[in-house]
Amino acid sequence: MIALDLLSFLQDYLNIPRVPNPLQPDLRSASLAFEDPSAFRVKSFGELLRALGIFRLCSFPLLVNNSGKLMSVARTLLGRRGFSLLLRPTIYAQFVAGENESEISQSMEKLSMLGLRPMLAVPIEEDLGESTGEKRYDDNMEAMLECVQISHSKAWSKDPMMQLKITALISPELCVKLTTLMAEQPYDLNLLVRAMDGESINFPGLDDREVAHFLCGLQRLNKIAEASVNKVRVLVDAEYTYMNPALSLVTMAMMKKFNKDGTWIWNTYQCYLKESRSLLLEALQLSNNEGFFLGVKLVRGAYMDKERKLAEKEGRQDPIHQCWEDTNDSYNSLLDVMLEAISQKPECYRIIVATHNEESVRQTAKRMEELGIDNDGGSVCFGQLLGMCDHVSLTLAKEGYAVYKSVPYGSVDDTLPYLVRRAQENRTVLQGIRKERDLLRKELYRRLSLRRGS
Ligand SMILES: Cc1cc2nc3c(=O)[nH]c(=O)nc-3n(C[C@H](O)[C@H](O)[C@H](O)COP(=O)(O)OP(=O)(O)OC[C@H]3O[C@@H](n4cnc5c(N)ncnc54)[C@H](O)[C@@H]3O)c2cc1C
Ligand SMILES: *[C@@H]1O[C@H](CO)[C@@H](O)[C@H](O)[C@H]1NC(C)=O
Ligand SMILES: *[C@@H]1O[C@H](CO)[C@@H](O)[C@H](O)[C@H]1NC(C)=O
Numbered sequence: 424m425i426a427l428d429l430l431s432f433l434q435d436y437l438n439i440p441r442v443p444n445p446l447q448p449d450l451r452s453a454s455l456a457f458e459d460p461s462a463f464r465v466k467s468f469g470e471l472l473r474a475l476g477i478f479r480l481c482s483f484p485l486l487v488n489n490s491g492k493l494m495s496v497a498r499t500l501l502g503r504r505g506f507s508l509l510l511r512p513t514i515y516a517q518f519v520a521g522e523n524e525s526e527i528s529q530s531m532e533k534l535s536m537l538g539l540r541p542m543l544a545v546p547i548e549e550d551l552g553e554s555t556g557e558k559r560y561d562d563n564m565e566a567m568l569e570c571v572q573i574s575h576s577k578a579w580s581k582d583p584m585m586q587l588k589i590t591a592l593i594s595p596e597l598c599v600k601l602t603t604l605m606a607e608q609p610y611d612l613n614l615l616v617r618a619m620d621g622e623s624i625n626f627p628g629l630d631d632r633e634v635a636h637f638l639c640g641l642q643r644l645n646k647i648a649e650a651s652v653n654k655v656r657v658l659v660d661a662e663y664t665y666m667n668p669a670l671s672l673v674t675m676a677m678m679k680k681f682n683k684d685g686t687w688i689w690n691t692y693q694c695y696l697k698e699s700r701s702l703l704l705e706a707l708q709l710s711n712n713e714g715f716f717l718g719v720k721l722v723r724g725a726y727m728d729k730e731r732k733l734a735e736k737e738g739r740q741d742p743i744h745q746c747w748e749d750t751n752d753s754y755n756s757l758l759d760v761m762l763e764a765i766s767q768k769p770e771c772y773r774i775i776v777a778t779h780n781e782e783s784v785r786q787t788a789k790r791m792e793e794l795g796i797d798n799d800g801g802s803v804c805f806g807q808l809l810g811m812c813d814h815v816s817l818t819l820a821k822e823g824y825a826v827y828k829s830v831p832y833g834s835v836d837d838t839l840p841y842l843v844r845r846a847q848e849n850r851t852v853l854q855g856i857r858k859e860r861d862l863l864r865k866e867l868y869r870r871l872s873l874r875r876g877s
């Protein structure tokens with residue numbers, strides 16, 4: 424009875440078609456059509472409702488555009504505890520793994536049972552203008568070291584991975600300055616490697632304070648890399664174009680030092696950048712010349728709006744491709760470059776295809792087959808965010824591909840900026856989610872009709 428009321432309520436609220444919609448035929452998941460709602464059978468009723476509710480909320484542009492403001496108003500009105508009570512069972516539970524080790528363990532175990540591999544991310548969102556001081560960066564390093572340990576400890580998955588943000592360990596201000604300097608005089612990778620080994624290097628162009636901070640930062644990165652070699656793959660995030668060159672420089676130095684016999688450090692390439700192709704080709708060349716393995720996280724890019732605004736303000740040319748179709752072409756062509764490289768030298772290169780885009784995922788699978796690359800040979804894997812496009816992840820896992828879910832963790836307060844960004848990303852991941860909503864609805868409807876029938 425309750426199920427019936429709920430059903431009609433849901434039908435009105437979620438526009439479920441009232442035509443009887445019996446069991447879906449088992450679709451050919453072999454072709455990765457991503458149209459099989461049975462991917463969601465592993466979810467509890469509550470989880471289905473939660474996902475639907477949240478995606479529904481994300482469909483109101485006004486709400487999404489102002490989510491940051493709304494959240495801070497709510498936090499003021501409800502107080503810290505009340506706010507946490509509101510967010511914890513809803514948005515937080517959808518997108519965040521938990522706060523303490525036991526909660527995180529639970530989430531990871533659940534992913535593991537679904538055949539998905541967790542990739543932990545310490546959500547430290549910060550940009551220019553925040554206070555500096557080594558202590559804060561040292562604290563961040565401790566958090567990252569803990570992340571290495573959690574990722575490795577319980578053998579949640581084969582080949583564990585985690586994400587790392589360099590601006591959590593070296594100040595964004597310094598990364599910007601390095602980027603400016605690098606435009607005139609490129610730094611030698613060996614200089615950075617020697618600094619990581621503990622030598623006191625004097626970097627030209629930086630003052631004493633900056634040199635000291637840079638050396639500390641490189642030491643922090645060195646510690647994290649040493650802790651993760653032979654255990655956890657460390658995927659370095661790409662951020663804004665005004666600091667990416669510095670981030671890449673540091674990442675390449677880490678690769679040179681740590682990727683001699685295995686791909687432990689990976690870099691991220693953002694295909695929405697016009698220069699992404701030349702950046703990737705340079706990296707391939709460098710890894711060849713310097714004799715280290717190259718791990719690539721291929722993404723479209725998350726900071727489009729801000730990049731464009733900044734370029735306009737500074738009167739620079741827009742660094743981002745003109746339209747989504749151009750970014751799409753760029754993504755698919757870089758994907759091809761990497762897959763070709765892998766098919767020729769499978770031991771030297773690795774890629775994680777980090778996208779929610781079904782077409783890109785299908786193209787990867789197709790090219791892998793054409794080039795004779797194993798589904799689970801370790802050189803190609805897929806990545807999506809926790810709580811987003813589960814139908815893509817679950818289908819891929821069912822087909823035997825290696826699939827990672829990027830899993831942020833931390834307190835409600837610490838993860839808030841991350842959640843705001845997730846909400847705003849909806850604008851662009853729109854197509855994928857609309858389909859996910861349809862599939863969620865179908866699965867919910869199926870369960871409700873089963874209940875009604877019994
Ligand atoms: C595991 C994982 C790790 C990630 N790590 C990073 C990271 O380190 N750095 C980072 O920046 N992002 C990262 N992202 C986010 C990623 O860059 C995308 O923002 C996100 O995945 C959406 O892209 P999509 O391919 O999934 O979806 P799609 O819907 O196929 O594409 C959306 C993307 O297309 C691009 N786009 C949209 N409109 C336009 C337009 N008008 N013109 C040009 N381009 C447009 C934007 O990049 C947008 O994000 C990561 C994502 C995942 C899943
Ligand atoms: C939301 O923000 C986007 C981009 O900043 C803008 O194009 C859109 O018009 C906004 N929508 C609303 C309803 O405010
Ligand atoms: C973890 O956090 C949850 C929710 O805040 C709490 O109920 C639980 O007791 C905590 N566990 C540990 C081991 O601290």
Ligand SMILES: *[C@@H]1O[C@H](CO)[C@@H](O)[C@H](O)[C@H]1NC(C)=O
Binds near residue numbers: 751752755756782
């Ligand atoms: C995306 O790019 C691929 C390869 O370039 C192309 O086949 C596909 O049609 C593009 N998708 C869209 C929607 O333009």
Ligand SMILES: CC(=O)N[C@H]1CO[C@H](CO)[C@@H](O)[C@@H]1O
Binds near residue numbers: 487857
């Ligand atoms: C699910 C979905 O597509 N939601 C919305 C995401 O945001 C854009 C614009 O902000 C809306 O048009 C979508 O409906």
